[in-house]
Amino acid sequence: MLSRNFRASAIHAVSILACALLLAGTLACTHSTSSQQSPEGPVRRELTDDAGRRVSVPVPTNRVISLAPNLTEIVFAIGAGDRLVGRTTYCDFPAEAKAVAAVGDTLQPSLERIISLQPQVVLISTSSQLEVFTKQLQNQNIAVFVTDPRDLDGVFRSIEQIGLILGHTQQAEQLIQNLRDRTRAVEEAVKGRPPVRVFYQLSAEPLYTAGHDAFVTDLMRRAGAMSVTADVPGAWPKYSNESALAAQPEAIILPTGGSMGAANSTVTEALAKSSAARQGRVYKINDDHLTRPGPRSVDGLEAMARALHPEAFKQ
Amino acid sequence: MSITASGFVNSTSRQNRVTLRKTLISCLALFAALLLSIVLMSLIGSEALPVRDSLCALATFGASSCGLSQDQFDILFQIRLPRILLAAAVGGSLATAGAGYQALLRNPLAEPYLLGISNGAAVGTMIALVFFGTNEWTRPLLAFTGALVATLAVYRLARGRAGATPERLILAGVIVTTFLSSVIVFVTTLMDATRIRSFTFWLLGDLSGSSKTLLPVAITIAVAGTLALTLNARSLNLLMLGERDAFDLGVEVGRVRVVVFVVASLLVGSSVAASGSVGYVGLVVPHLARLSLGSDNRISIPAAALLGALFVIVADTIARTIIAPRELPVGAITALIGAPLFIYLLKRA
Secondary structure, rough: OOHHHHHHHHHOOHHHHHHHOOOOOOHHHHOOOOEEEOOOOOOEEEEEOOOOOEEEEEEEOOOOOOOHHHHHHHHHHHHHHHEEEEEEEOOOHHHHHOOOOEOOOOEEEEEHHHHHHHEEEEEEEOOOOOOOHHHHHOOOOOEEEOOOOOOHHHHHHHHHHHHHHHHHHHHHHHHHHHHHHHHHHHHHHOOOOEEEEEEEEEOOOEEEOOOOOHHHHHHHOOOOEEOOOOOOOOOOOOOOOHHHHOOOOOOOEOOOOOOOOOOOOOOOHHHHOHHHHHOOOEEEEEEHHHOOOOOHHHHHHHHHHHOOHHHHOOO | OOOOHHHHOOOOOOHHHHHHHHHHHHHHHHHHHHHHHHOOOOOOOOOOOOOOEEEEHOOOOOOOOOOOHHHHHHHHHHHHHHHHHHHHHHHHHHHHHHHHHHHHHHOOHHHHHHHOOOHHHHHHHHHHHHHHOOOOOOOHHHHHHHHHHHHHHHHHHOEEEEEEEEEOOOOOOOOHHHHHHHHHHHHHHHOOOHHHHHHHHHHOOOOOOOOOHHHHHHHHHHHHHHHHHHHHHHHHHHHHHOOHHHOOOOOOOHHHHHHHHHHHHHHHHHHHHHHOOOOOHHHHHHHHHHHOOOOOHHHHHHHHHHHHHHHHHHHHHHHHOOOOOEOOOHHHHHHHHHHHHHHHHHOOO
């Protein structure tokens, strides 16, 4: 077993090295991998996904389906868009993605169409319907891999894992390096500046915001903001109008203009007279950059930091 | 609820006077309780406000801030009070509509939610939201249309050769409800993904979006609708004996039916447009009113309106504070309180 592992590691020396470099410390532990070269089939590799499951995937995977827009963006960003044989109706970026066959939406994909597209791996971001779904796909010899980034580090991990599955480790590494550099630049710029107290308005009527578990809460923190709802349990809680006003946010962020279109482009009635609104500190930021944990999240990070700390970015 | 024929037919003028006095006394008592609950519940919320200053500001109707900060004043008068008033309007409307349907259809289970009439109003509101998003006035208008169409559909379906038996009516309600639920699921699936979440919450009944445009509409319709049905209470009393008997006693059955259908649809439409489908109010509250004050509609309809307002105000206070600063849909609370209460009332009656 040991020697077999060793041999496989030699074959994948480059990828393992890249992986080890990127996954310093604890992260590496979650990625205990073992590869097996079966005599007749392709190389398979066992990876631990974000649901804690050990998933055996062919390396490299040539036919993959993504069931979330952020995962589709990652596949294209590492230059593996040609491997994508299926996507959801929400996957509208990059433009090339729209040419790929749609298999339904994230919560209601068509199992029949997925199977008929003959993927080797299906990437999903939610484990809510996992059980039935996985069982049926496994019967068809299709691996289901959950990747559900909760923060920016999670995004980097997802990129790295998808790179590993699709055999694009180098491009993945470059992308992560680039995103890390830009993230660090933002964090450097806002460092030492007092964090701006922000209210994140996901929708106005009824009022929804970003809670403790939301991806964007981490993004706001990195952008030099402090979400006034950062400690509220859950990812997207329905929030009290009066608590939003009483929190006295200094700025309000409206995710809008992307997939949302013109929706959510005005401040909720309860906050219309808040000091943030009166002073014009209401910032509309492309919702796709804030709500899809993917490569463009760093665009959202930069946009928020520039809006909240304009003086930090004066050249 | 059993309705004895003698109670209505043999009512002499002397008994009438007693009824009028009884009506006035009980309605005044309930109205006082309603006012008290409006004041008390506006002191409770996810944010704590100084009680003395808030009471002082409320006593001056907002003319003086009584030492409340600007934010506290806005919380009290811009957020909390409008929401409580909307809860009162919605509760009053739904309870009155329920009492009206129950009397006209001679069926203790007739209720806007169970008969699919709320769903009809919800479909109307959805159409308004999708096609006339910014124009808030279209919402109650189309909700009213939806409620009226659903009412007529249920009534037509329920009417067999033997008239509308209670069982037939409920079955017709189930059919209309499930059909319209499918329509709602169909439209939400087609709708923008980002709007589905807020919409499903709204469907369960949500008072947080108390819009400044719809609040006066909801209050006006609640008051006018209750008055209209109360004025027809005498005819409704006679109708509870059966349509033929009522007709023989000089009731214009057709006219009363049209009045109840239109008024109840208006009541349901305006409350659904403002707050989604809040269930159980139209069922539990009229029963409570009849059990405590008797089944004479002249007293039970206005009493149901006031009790309904009280019930939804309390339910919504729970909904907005129990997991504060997060919120629950008020429909979940009315159902949680309403279902056990209804079972208790049935067992007792």
